[in-house]
Amino acid sequence: MICVMFPGQPLTQENNLPIDEDFRDIALLTRRMTGLDLESFSWGEKILSRQVALQVYGTAISLIQRQRLQSSGVKPAIIAEHSMGIYPALAACGSLADSDALTLTMRVGNSLASMAGGVEYSLGCVIGLPATTVLSVAENNGAYVANRNTSRHLLLAGERHSIESAMAESLSLGAFSVRTFPCDAPLHTPLIESIAPQLAGIVGDYCFAEPTVPLMEHIEQEFLTASDIPDFLVQELCLPVNWEETYLALRRAGITAWHEAGCGDSLKKYNRWIASEQQ
Amino acid sequence: MSEELIEQVKQLIIDALRIEGMAPADIESDAPLFGEGLGLDSIDALQLVVAMEKSYGVVVPDAATGTKVFQSVRSMAAYIAENRK
Numbered sequence: 001m002i003c004v005m006f007p008g009q010p011l012t013q014e015n016n017l018p019i020d021e022d023f024r025d026i027a028l029l030t031r032r033m034t035g036l037d038l039e040s041f042s043w044g045e046k047i048l049s050r051q052v053a054l055q056v057y058g059t060a061i062s063l064i065q066r067q068r069l070q071s072s073g074v075k076p077a078i079i080a081e082h083s084m085g086i087y088p089a090l091a092a093c094g095s096l097a098d099s100d101a102l103t104l105t106m107r108v109g110n111s112l113a114s115m116a117g118g119v120e121y122s123l124g125c126v127i128g129l130p131a132t133t134v135l136s137v138a139e140n141n142g143a144y145v146a147n148r149n150t151s152r153h154l155l156l157a158g159e160r161h162s163i164e165s166a167m168a169e170s171l172s173l174g175a176f177s178v179r180t181f182p183c184d185a186p187l188h189t190p191l192i193e194s195i196a197p198q199l200a201g202i203v204g205d206y207c208f209a210e211p212t213v214p215l216m217e218h219i220e221q222e223f224l225t226a227s228d229i230p231d232f233l234v235q236e237l238c239l240p241v242n243w244e245e246t247y248l249a250l251r252r253a254g255i256t257a258w259h260e261a262g263c264g265d266s267l268k269k270y271n272r273w274i275a276s277e278q279q
Numbered sequence: 280m281s282e283e284l285i286e287q288v289k290q291l292i293i294d295a296l297r298i299e300g301m302a303p304a305d306i307e308s309d310a311p312l313f314g315e316g317l318g319l320d321s322i323d324a325l326q327l328v329v330a331m332e333k334s335y336g337v338v339v340p341d342a343a344t345g346t347k348v349f350q351s352v353r354s355m356a357a358y359i360a361e362n363r364k
Binding site for chain 1: 296297320321322323324325326328329339340341342345
């Protein structure tokens with residue numbers, strides 16, 4: 001049984017993208033629907049933030065990869081998503097048109113960007129410490145766990161100074177690697193609840209069809225129905241991503257083959273780690 | 280440090296990282312493992328730390344040591360040769 005997984009926002013754009021017909025089709029659609037030019041990674045008339053560009057870029061690349069997988073005969077039994085990978089995942093399961101997935105990504109991203117209001121937010125990636133230790137570090141520094149990707153790979157979100165102090169503490173406790181990334185908003189934390197009504201308004205502008213391929217979500221590992229989707233799209237930005245549980249649930253559901261549709265191969269690497277701990 | 284150990288380290292990398300379609304001969308002993316070389320990242324490095332400990336009883340205690348150890352296959356093999364139990 002095959003699972004196609006859709007990763008979240010990339011940290012940077014890809015190098016050496018193959019420019020084929022699938023790329024050109026989605027690049028044209030992306031430019032028309034959002035104003036972002038994929039090849040030059042630049043906005044048209046309406047200039048939005050770099051993070052929004054990366055979010056739209058991530059959705060577009062996922063749509064291209066999904067097209068390539070389809071062309072090569074890959075038929076998923078289940079679709080899975082991580083963070084903002086939900087938008088192309090909705091397109092892949094037939095719940096949303098590609099064009100809507102792109103505009104929804106842009107509008108949600110822009111709404112998140114508007115949250116900053118002078119506050120600098122960051123993400124901090126901690127590799128090598130147990131989850132319980134990272135949870136304590138987050139609490140000590142006023143940060144939040146945004147992604148629990150594996151038992152030893154967690155992402156924190158919060159105000160920049162909180163994340164920087166959390167990364168310093170993690171390193172002092174023996175973390176193998178820590179990295180800080182800029183972001184517009186503290187994704188997957190309760191801080192997003194302050195703009196939940198705004199996000200619900202955006203989501204309310206879209207109609208979601210019943211998924212034609214089962215779509216497993218990353219919070220409770222349930223399969224989403226069309227009626228679940230609007231609430232999930234708001235809720236998922238306020239709650240942490242639990243990829244470890246999602247991978248294990250997918251395996252219990254019978255998945256034996258994995259394809260990652262998007263930038264990079266982080267989900268495959270998380271899976272490799274989780275699988276190695278199960279042996 | 281033996282050539283045999285270098286070959287073993289190459290196989291360890293392939294096995295631990297589940298790199299498909301690659302043989303030990305495809306990995307250069309002195310090429311950087313990160314960035315332009317094999318293109319590994321911190322997630323891969325942690326997987327290699329665990330594999331080294333499991334296979335050779337060698338511990339990479341911190342990030343600074345890891346940076347030196349994971350420069351190349353040869354530096355990994357040298358660290359194993361010096362520290363294995």
